[in-house]
Amino acid sequence: MxxxxxxxxxxxxxxxxxxxxxxxxxxxxxxxxxxxxxxxxxxxxxxxxxxxxxxxxxxxxxxxxxxxxxxxxxxxxxxxxxxxxxxxxxxxxxxxxxxxxxxxxxxxxxxxxxxxxxxxxxxxxxxxxxxxxxxxxxxxxxxxxxxxxxxxxxxxxxxxxxxxxxxxxxxYAMFIGLLVPSMKNNVKVIFLAVFGAIFNSIFTIGHIMAQGWSIVTATLLSAILIESAEIIKAKYRGAGHEK
Structure with a gap:
């Protein structure tokens, strides 16, 4: 055996x-x-x-x-x-x-x-x-x-x-190469990338925090914002179906 x-x-x-x-x-x-x-x-x-x-x-x-x-x-x-x-x-x-x-x-x-x-x-x-x-x-x-x-x-x-x-x-070319295919298949990725870039630019240009922390914070804020929007949308659709 x-x-x-x-x-x-x-x-x-x-x-x-x-x-x-x-x-x-x-x-x-x-x-x-x-x-x-x-x-x-x-x-x-x-x-x-x-x-x-x-x-x-x-x-x-x-x-x-x-x-x-x-x-x-x-x-x-x-x-x-x-x-x-x-x-x-x-x-x-x-x-x-x-x-x-x-x-x-x-x-x-x-x-x-x-x-x-x-x-x-x-x-x-x-x-x-x-x-x-x-x-x-x-x-x-x-x-x-x-x-x-x-x-x-x-x-x-x-x-x-x-x-x-x-x-x-x-x-940077590698990051773009990794991002673009995902953006084609998922709209959430597009918004995540856009909001992440905006938050990171604000934190960096405004000297609000160091580069490393700005990337971390921008990523977290973008993810929370997108997922919150998804939850609200799902609840709204659920309420619409109940009616």
Whole structure:
């Protein structure tokens, strides 16, 4: 029985590796660009790779580079990362129903590897997702992200200084690239981006608070405003139906 269970886990792990290849390929240009930008932001290759090893969250790492460039404090960076990744609570809850029952330690390990991409692959898999399958998917995506982050930094170190300085523009291009597809599919994202930009501009231009705190506060205020409007709209519709 133990041999059969071990054989099944090995088979599921291989299936997970195969399913994760597309994620690994997709992470290649994004992780490479992150490494390049990390170099231009002043991070060493050790700091760059360590961030990818510990954080493993693309959008958060890009935002962190921006905050580091502004000289933002560690607490603001951590808080911003928490806000950006708060959706992971919902994804983890959803996957908990999808995954097979297993030891808590295994769940704690593979929950670290949950990203938007790994979540999509596992959530759309037919039937129950085994622990072996999850570890396979996450192994490929995690390795790809970390390795290509380091390679990007090495490439950046060999670029002319003028080109390294100009790479800062790519950071804003990446944010736009992440935002635009979401804006096409969800009107709430448009309002969230607009209000966030307005609040951040007011706080920054008016010297009301430091750059790091202005981003955090603007994000929170925008989210609260949009969600409050959604709740009011839902109640209004509910009242209309009752009539």
């Amino acid at each position: 133990a041999d059969l269970a071990l054989g099944k886990e090995s088979s599921d792990f291989k299936k997970g590796l195969q399913a994760g290849i597309s994620i690994g390929i997709g992470y290649f240009p994004i992780a490479l660009t992150f490494g390049l930008l990390a170099k231009t932001s002043g991070l060493s290759i050790y700091e760059t790779v360590l961030m990818s090893l510990i954080v493993f969250a693309g959008a958060s790492q890009y935002i962190s580079l921006s905050l580091i460039a502004y000289g933002t404090g560690i607490f603001e960076i951590i808080l911003t990362t928490f806000i950006v990744n708060i959706r992971h609570f919902l994804m983890s809850t959803s996957l908990n129903e999808k995954c097979e029952e297993d030891q808590l330690i295994n769940k704690l390990i593979y929950s670290f590897g949950i990203t938007d991409e790994t979540f999509s692959v596992v959530a759309t898999k037919e039937g129950t997702a085994s622990t072996g399958f999850l570890f396979g998917v996450i192994s490929v995506s995690y390795t790809s992200w970390v390795v290509f982050s380091g390679i990007g930094h090495l490439i950046g170190a060999n670029l002319p200084q003028t080109l390294q300085d100009s790479m800062a523009v790519a950071l």
